[in-house]
Amino acid sequence: MKTLEKTIRYRASAIDQLPETDRRLAERAQAACDGAWAPYSGFRVGAAALLDNGAVVAGNNQESEVFPAGLCAERVVIFSVLSQYSGRKILKMAIAAWHDGAFTDTPVTSCGICVQSLVDLEKRQGEPIAILFTGNRQTIAVERAADLLPFTFSLA
Numbered sequence: 437m438k439t440l441e442k443t444i445r446y447r448a449s450a451i452d453q454l455p456e457t458d459r460r461l462a463e464r465a466q467a468a469c470d471g472a473w474a475p476y477s478g479f480r481v482g483a484a485a486l487l488d489n490g491a492v493v494a495g496n497n498q499e500s501e502v503f504p505a506g507l508c509a510e511r512v513v514i515f516s517v518l519s520q521y522s523g524r525k526i527l528k529m530a531i532a533a534w535h536d537g538a539f540t541d542t543p544v545t546s547c548g549i550c551v552q553s554l555v556d557l558e559k560r561q562g563e564p565i566a567i568l569f570t571g572n573r574q575t576i577a578v579e580r581a582a583d584l585l586p587f588t589f590s591l592a
């Protein structure tokens with residue numbers, strides 16, 4: 437038996453230290469929190485995706501009284517892009533969350549289903565999707581969603 441190790445590399449920084457393009461994408465994710473419908477969790481989540489044509493597609497979580505019929509912000513954006521921007525690739529996605537009357541100070545990370553969905557899309561589009569989790573004080577960035585799920589499910 438062997439003991440092996442997988443490591444990931446990520447960047448942590450204050451939101452105001454981000455490169456301009458990342459800061460703008462983070463602001464789009466924050467702005468998208470406004471449209472969330474989250475009366476049950478109280479977490480208004482916004483996501484913004486930068487596409488390979490320069491467009492930004494934003495979305496937010498939509499909860500349902502019929503749990504778990506709602507959808508997280510990340511998958512709202514993924515499916516919006518896939519259905520409305522056929523052939524385009526997502527290069528980067530920023531995620532932000534609003535809770536208790538303010539944006540969270542620390543980043544809120546994606547749930548496992550969203551991470552799996554992002555990894556699936558990376559495989560499908562043949563390009564990594566950089567992920568930027570943003571908080572008001574701190575951000576976390578990885579170069580590819582697969583870094584968040586080292587033992588991702590795969591049929592092949």
Ligand SMILES: [Zn+2]
Pocket residue numbers: 508509510511546547548549550551
């Ligand atoms: Zn999710």
